[in-house]
Amino acid sequence: EVQVVESGGGLVQPGGSLRLSCAASGFTFTSYGMHWVRQAPGKGLEWVSYIDTTSSTIVYADSVKGRFTVSRNNAENSLSLQMNSLRDEDTAVYYCARRGNYPRAFFDYWGQGALVTVSS
Amino acid sequence: DIQMTQSPSSVSASVGDRVTITCRASQGISNWLGWYQQKPGKAPKLLIYAASTLQSGVPSRFSGSGSGTDFTLTISSLQSEDFATYYCQQANSFPITFGQGTRLEIK
Numbered sequence: 001e002v003q004v005v006e007s008g009g010g011l012v013q014p015g016g017s018l019r020l021s022c023a024a025s026g027f028t029f030t031s032y033g034m035h036w037v038r039q040a041p042g043k044g045l046e047w048v049s050y051i052d053t054t055s056s057t058i059v060y061a062d063s064v065k066g067r068f069t070v071s072r073n074n075a076e077n078s079l080s081l082q083m084n085s086l087r088d089e090d091t092a093v094y095y096c097a098r099r100g101n102y103p104r105a106f107f108d109y110w111g112q113g114a115l116v117t118v119s120s
Numbered sequence: 121d122i123q124m125t126q127s128p129s130s131v132s133a134s135v136g137d138r139v140t141i142t143c144r145a146s147q148g149i150s151n152w153l154g155w156y157q158q159k160p161g162k163a164p165k166l167l168i169y170a171a172s173t174l175q176s177g178v179p180s181r182f183s184g185s186g187s188g189t190d191f192t193l194t195i196s197s198l199q200s201e202d203f204a205t206y207y208c209q210q211a212n213s214f215p216i217t218f219g220q221g222t223r224l225e226i227k
Contacts (some may be wrong), residue, residue, distance in 0.1 A: 035216075037164075045156075045164065045207055047216040059214045095163055103170055104211035106154045110163035 002026040002109045004079075004096045008022050009114030016086050022079040022096030027109075030078040032100035033057075035107060036070060036081050038092035048094070049081065050105065064090075086118045122146050122210050126219035137198045141222045143191045143208035149167040150210040155193045156183055158221075159204045166205075168193065169211075 008020040022034070036048040049070040051058045058070055069082040079096055093113040100108030123146035133139050143153065151171035154165040166175045168184040171191055181196040195202055203226050208219040 044221045045209075045218040047218070061215050065124070084153075100166070100169070102211075104152045104170075105127055106166060106169040106175075106209070106211055107156075107164070108166050108175065109164075113163060 002098070004098060004109055004111040004112040006094065006114035008097050009094065009116050011117045011119065013088055013120050014087060014118055016118070017082070017084045018086065018116060020081040020083070020094055020096075022081075022111060024079065024098075027098070029072075030074045030099070033105070034072060034079045035097045035099060035105070036079075037095045037097050037107070037110075038061070038090075039095070039113075040089070040092045046092070050099070051079070054082045084096075084102075085115070086116075088118050090116060091118045092116060121215055122149060122212065122217050123140050124208055124210055124217050126206075126220040126222050128206055128222060129220065130225060132225045133198055134227045136198055139195045139198055139224065140204055141193045141208075141224075142165075143186075143193070143219050145189045145191075145210055145212075148188045149210045149212035152210060153184070153185045153186065153191045154209045154211060155164045155182075156209060157202075157204045158207065164207065167206075197225075200226075215219040 003025045005023045051070045067085045072091045096111040097107035098109040125144045153171045155168040158164040172184045206222045
């Protein structure tokens with residue numbers, strides 16, 4: 001069974017840092033690109049970042065560029081999102097999502113989400 | 121960035137009704153359009169990709185159409201489990217963008 005499970009969410013002060021992790025299982029992790037997508041409370045979905053299978057292509061939304069860093073460890077089937085200089089508007093549920101084997105980036109499996117709250 | 125606009129923002133319907141949700145892209149995206157269903161407190165679920173291809177395991181009452189800038193999601197006969205929020209997503213180019221969502225409520 002395909003599973004992606006996020007961890008590492010929590011409460012952090014503005015300007016602080018937090019690292020999210022995503023553990024993947026039930027599929028060949030090295031064959032799939034991975035994304036982070038977030039959802040602010042009561043709001044819609046916002047794409048955050050993408051990393052391809054070998055970490056050679058990494059893309060960020062402008063809203064997080066320069067502050068967030070995505071990485072993956074293929075030996076450990078894991079994905080990470082290092083979030084620095086956090087702002088109130090980064091408060092959201094962060095989802096790890098698999099890029100399915102389609103010609104373009106559609107998300108076929110999602111984790112349950114990790115809540116990040118940025119507040120003083 | 122490609123803007124995705126859904127309409128309506130919310131719709132009320134009854135079990136058995138046919139419902140159509142539209143999504144418009146600010147520029148042409150060929151058929152690189154996906155539809156997701158999200159229930160409260162849950163992660164989104166992929167229903168349709170490439171505008172009209174049903175994801176494995178999704179009931180056939182869901183269908184999608186369109187290309188270029190205008191797309192539709194149709195639910196042919198609403199079931200109780202279909203009441204949720206629906207999002208379109210363009211996969212034509214980065215940054216990937218979503219519509220604002222359409223909340224489907226019970227009448």
